[in-house]
Amino acid sequence: MCLAIPGKIISLTDDDPLERAGKVDFGGVFKDVSLGFVPEAKVGDYVIVHVGFAISRVDEEEALKVFEYLKEMENLSELKEGGP
């Protein structure tokens, strides 16, 4: 039930702040989504959507962290293997 998926905001309506909504692209499937809980989100941002509501903006910098960590780990083990 807590299923929520990321999608990209492609347009916004500028209603009353709590009724703010927009069209969100989920890999080619477009849906109207309530954006009342993500007042900072703008066109081009990715948001996490649950039952028709965006509950969070995806933080791009944070999203890369796991890949940076894994890359670092890989470099470390290569260093070890290549070491004396």
Place this chain on the structure above:
Amino acid sequence: MKYLDEYRDARLAHQLAREIHRVTTRSWTLMEVCGGQTHAIVKFGIDQVLPKQITLIHGPGCPVCVTPVELIDKALEIASRPDVIFCSFGDMLRVPGTAADLLSVKAAGGDVRIVYSPLDAVKLAQNNPAKEVVFFAVGFETTAPATAMAVHQAAAKGLANFSLLVSHVLVPPGMEAILSSSNCRVQGFLAAGHVCTVMGFEQYVPIAAKYRVPIVVTGFEPLDILQGVLMAVSQLESGRAVVENQYSRAVCRAGNEPAQHLIRQVFRIVSRQWRGIGSIPKSGLGLRAAYAAFDAERKFGLAALRVEEPSQCLSGLVLQGQIKPHQCPAFGAPCTPDRPLGAPMVSSEGACAAYYRYRRDTEASASATPS
């Protein structure tokens, strides 16, 4: 899809699994709280790439599964009324009440509709002024803001024909109920990422300290879950027990403040009955007095029902992580997704449904093999 596919990369998943093997020196039992995580674990076989010393047990994080029978019976009673359009998320339709389920009420002519969002029910109320539109508000903190917004909008529009059967539950009291049980085996938690997206993770800090358990806020994709396991095991191996955030791309410490604000405006904290577990103090949300006109139980004068749960169904033990779904004698026969005895076999997040769908053959042959 961006932010999904890259977190399913098999090579990187194996790299994380190798790191978990490297840091693990002892046996540890972790509980993933959310049913969405359980499904990902069983579907992608994440538990099968972990060291044998690590046991993942499946938590109660399936709101459909913990909704008590008496609320289902109230839903059935309301949905059977000719003046009602009863709206629900699809998951609830086949959850068995005492004598029937919502799908059979629909088959018998009841106007039961599946909605995607609570706002769809508000629209139905606007478009059908001669009908009473009732929304079955089930869910954890992830879903509560959407319900709160529906109530807020219905109040703003002055809709007198809209009401809710509220069954919202809260995750931290459920975790505490498990931790304070005398036969608790849980040594660390993967906390439910999307619940924390809304609520943040400050409220887990005292739980981690009091029960000395690591709590790692974790996402739902294979790399998320493996990294969450790695973080929890690393803490356990080094004797630490703090709250960490693996799912930082979607969760910040404070959570979503506008969403929390609206939850507090519309709801108050109440005790709730959890199916298979019992009553947990301060573990749910009920409508505040200012919104009592939207309370369907009050509107339809439903007496408080107490209903016995089917004794064949051991979902309470499954939901507390004390048995795995296939260890229930009813698993597979007579209990199946087509003829469920309990909600965990119905819901897309239920542990029993996950095992039935992805593990039926392997678990059956494993248990048939003499040891």
